[in-house]
Amino acid sequence: MSNLKWRALLVVVVLIVGVVYLVPTFVSTLPPGWSKFLPKDKIRLGLDLQGGMHLILEVEADQAVSNTATRLAEDLKDAFRKEKIAFNKIDKTGKWDIEVQLPGTEQQSQIGPLVEKEFPTLKWVSAETQPEGTVKVMLTVHEKEVERVQKAAIAQGLETIRNRIDQFGVSEPDIRPQGEDRILVQLPGIQDPQRAVELIGKTAQLEFKLVAEGVSPQDVKSGKAPAGTKIYPMKHTDRTTRQRTESQIVLNDRTLMSGEYITNAQVEIDRQHSSSYVALDFDAQGAKLFEKITEANVKKQLAIVLDGVVYSAPVIQETIGGGKATITGSFTDQEARDLAIVLRAGALPAPVKILEQRTVGPSLGADSINKGVLASIVGGIGTILFMLIYYRFGGVVADLALALNVLLVLAGMAAFGFTLTLPGIAGIALTIGMAVDANVLIYERIREELRLGKTPRAALETGYDRATLTILDANVTTIIAALVLLQFGTGPVRGFAVTLTVGLAANMFTAIFVTRVIFDYLLVQRRIKTLSI
Amino acid sequence: MELIKPGINLNFVGMRYKAFLASVVVLLIGLAAFYLKGLNMGVDFAGGTLLQVKFSQPTNPDAIREALKEEAANSTIQQVGSKENNEYLIRTDAMPSELQALSQKFDRDLAKAFGEGKATVLRVEMVGPKVGEDLRQKALKAMYYALLFIAIYISGRFEFKWVTSAVMGGVLMVGIYFMEALQTNVTYLVVAALCVTLVLCWILKLPYALGALVSLVHDILITIGIFIIFDKEFTIEVFAALLTLAGYSLNDTIIVYDRIRENRNKDRKQKFDVMVNDAINQTLSRTLLTSTCVLFVLLCLFFLGGAVIHDFTFAMLIGIITGTYSSVFVASPILIIYEDLTKKGLKPKRA
Numbered sequence: 037m038s039n040l041k042w043r044a045l046l047v048v049v050v051l052i053v054g055v056v057y058l059v060p061t062f063v064s065t066l067p068p069g070w071s072k073f074l075p076k077d078k079i080r081l082g083l084d085l086q087g088g089m090h091l092i093l094e095v096e097a098d099q100a101v102s103n104t105a106t107r108l109a110e111d112l113k114d115a116f117r118k119e120k121i122a123f124n125k126i127d128k129t130g131k132w133d134i135e136v137q138l139p140g141t142e143q144q145s146q147i148g149p150l151v152e153k154e155f156p157t158l159k160w161v162s163a164e165t166q167p168e169g170t171v172k173v174m175l176t177v178h179e180k181e182v183e184r185v186q187k188a189a190i191a192q193g194l195e196t197i198r199n200r201i202d203q204f205g206v207s208e209p210d211i212r213p214q215g216e217d218r219i220l221v222q223l224p225g226i227q228d229p230q231r232a233v234e235l236i237g238k239t240a241q242l243e244f245k246l247v248a249e250g251v252s253p254q255d256v257k258s259g260k261a262p263a264g265t266k267i268y269p270m271k272h273t274d275r276t277t278r279q280r281t282e283s284q285i286v287l288n289d290r291t292l293m294s295g296e297y298i299t300n301a302q303v304e305i306d307r308q309h310s311s312s313y314v315a316l317d318f319d320a321q322g323a324k325l326f327e328k329i330t331e332a333n334v335k336k337q338l339a340i341v342l343d344g345v346v347y348s349a350p351v352i353q354e355t356i357g358g359g360k361a362t363i364t365g366s367f368t369d370q371e372a373r374d375l376a377i378v379l380r381a382g383a384l385p386a387p388v389k390i391l392e393q394r395t396v397g398p399s400l401g402a403d404s405i406n407k408g409v410l411a412s413i414v415g416g417i418g419t420i421l422f423m424l425i426y427y428r429f430g431g432v433v434a435d436l437a438l439a440l441n442v443l444l445v446l447a448g449m450a451a452f453g454f455t456l457t458l459p460g461i462a463g464i465a466l467t468i469g470m471a472v473d474a475n476v477l478i479y480e481r482i483r484e485e486l487r488l489g490k491t492p493r494a495a496l497e498t499g500y501d502r503a504t505l506t507i508l509d510a511n512v513t514t515i516i517a518a519l520v521l522l523q524f525g526t527g528p529v530r531g532f533a534v535t536l537t538v539g540l541a542a543n544m545f546t547a548i549f550v551t552r553v554i555f556d557y558l559l560v561q562r563r564i565k566t567l568s569i
Numbered sequence: 570m571e572l573i574k575p576g577i578n579l580n581f582v583g584m585r586y587k588a589f590l591a592s593v594v595v596l597l598i599g600l601a602a603f604y605l606k607g608l609n610m611g612v613d614f615a616g617g618t619l620l621q622v623k624f625s626q627p628t629n630p631d632a633i634r635e636a637l638k639e640e641a642a643n644s645t646i647q648q649v650g651s652k653e654n655n656e657y658l659i660r661t662d663a664m665p666s667e668l669q670a671l672s673q674k675f676d677r678d679l680a681k682a683f684g685e686g687k688a689t690v691l692r693v694e695m696v697g698p699k700v701g702e703d704l705r706q707k708a709l710k711a712m713y714y715a716l717l718f719i720a721i722y723i724s725g726r727f728e729f730k731w732v733t734s735a736v737m738g739g740v741l742m743v744g745i746y747f748m749e750a751l752q753t754n755v756t757y758l759v760v761a762a763l764c765v766t767l768v769l770c771w772i773l774k775l776p777y778a779l780g781a782l783v784s785l786v787h788d789i790l791i792t793i794g795i796f797i798i799f800d801k802e803f804t805i806e807v808f809a810a811l812l813t814l815a816g817y818s819l820n821d822t823i824i825v826y827d828r829i830r831e832n833r834n835k836d837r838k839q840k841f842d843v844m845v846n847d848a849i850n851q852t853l854s855r856t857l858l859t860s861t862c863v864l865f866v867l868l869c870l871f872f873l874g875g876a877v878i879h880d881f882t883f884a885m886l887i888g889i890i891t892g893t894y895s896s897v898f899v900a901s902p903i904l905i906i907y908e909d910l911t912k913k914g915l916k917p918k919r920a
Contacts, residue, residue, distance in 0.1 A: 462882065
């Protein structure tokens, strides 16, 4: 019967393909040349099995818009000065509104066209004349610009985090956007989660500001900084004792230069003091800017501010050309290394907040695998023995199908790059139970038909026909539940849904199709007269 | 070998009122427990921090609590695994606020109290309140949609009412969409939608979907009830277990329904309740065999699988037992009750 031959061939082909996909997972050393023809993907283990860290970050994109508004307010001031338009005050108020105080209505008519022409990202909200004759104009960032900045912040945040992790050196990290403003980061096998969190979370906003002159220590102590200045914390580390202290320093508000011009950042060792410092390289534009700044401010103190903390405030001795600068001082070697990474990878356009963090130690992961696999094997062997005893020869056939089923599930996981998690192992164990169900259904049906006095072949035929529809119905409903889980779930739950779905699909093939081929072969080719079920 | 003798005829259907009483009693106990204790939400849904710590020397929860009193004064501490293992699960409401190095703080405090390297943190899970809320909502909705799709499938397969049930599903989904836009509380939303679905099944004459849904809800509620009674934590894995047992319980129900459908087509003069009872008896040996196999595998996972999937398998264990029970004593009798009350729904259609 050629029909049977084709079906048998299909089973053999599926078996071979399954085995081929599992080779990379179970055979670590392959003869040279083989790897060219074989698939390379191993079964990916979830973080709960191999240990590692899972983070969900929220990009506070509003902050990026707010920063844009602050910058626009500064630009407005510059533009007004250039056009010689008098103004009393320009301030960012609220989330991203800008309030402009003008001496009179004359200026109002001047700034209208200017804003329209040179600040297309700003929207005119209102203008009202105060009782004393001054005019208050409210501007806000245009909705389209808000949206653009938010989107850019998230995209750039993702890119920056990816860069940092690449340089941090994690094998097979998984970084991707999730939802509208979230980033999912998975770092398998990581040893020092805390360090990674700090590295990822650092905004790394680098700024150069001048130290305010003529501010008395009393003013600093009382927290009253003069207009146009602000008090910043400053970190020191004692070279010999490694003791850390924090003091306060007053800086001018105006940022002379920010970190966006950095092309490279490296850790270098100061042999004299045997301490690390970070050397920065600027691009051409940055080099020019830095030269201009240092030239204009010789003998003044220039503070290097990272994320609102002053790291050092050296006195500018002379004009610095050549596009190089250094951040010396207060960190350990590792801190210096991490600082160089974040500066090199660029600043986050907006701060990120950790919404979810899960860390699994590698020992727990290994322990979980061992326990999960042991439990599955014991469960599997018990089921196999039971089938053997209860259905005798039919049990042997069902057990063969069961073994093929497990093999196909694992191969499917490897082939499609699904992740195996601990609940996933439970899913496989459960599939074993469910797989038996299909054969139990068929065999019970066949027994019924045999009791009615049908010949083995007829009983087999009816049994399979009747049971197939039932199995299909039963499996489809379970698959519906599994697909909903897949849609909804995260991490381990998804892993469970995946194995369950793959398992059920494989189950329909092995329990219905493969066992039928075996029985048909025996009854048709071998002409066996009695069915041992 | 045979466990169940062929031709067995137990009167399951006759026991239906006793069974209903038993179900109602168990459900009420679960409900009472819910009111008294409330659902013990895990960090996945409630937000907070969970640590699994292994100590190199025997210790006790009070000592751990003392060591961590700074950041986790009102934590629940529970030993997991075997006694000699010295592994503890510590759960607190403390949140990963901003980038605060909470786990580092735990690490340091444990080292201070028990000595350097004496306490190893095996696992840390920190879930912010926002994510917890998100997950809770998604879980409820996922549960509901799974039930709805299953109802549609059953109506289509068993009564060829694909269009009716699809329309029902569509209307409900649009309804939920609008209610969501109006910011209705998701819990009430899903409960209301479920009630509407059941009523619609009745009105639209979809008894099979009705029976399957009622038995599903029955199994899920009983499992949750037992979870509360045993003071188990409701985590995302447990939620996965609930959905899976929904799939399994249905599996069971459908096999009996399939037989009922088949018998109905064979002999149209047979009294309906006798027909249902026959179908249950005919599939009984399969029901018991499969349930035993799955139960055995789950028991292996429960006792050998380790702490991480313990609660998950516990939920599945209860689910398999109630799922098997409900397909015999809940799902099938509902068909009879529907038939009795409407006196026409399941009667053979003319030709």
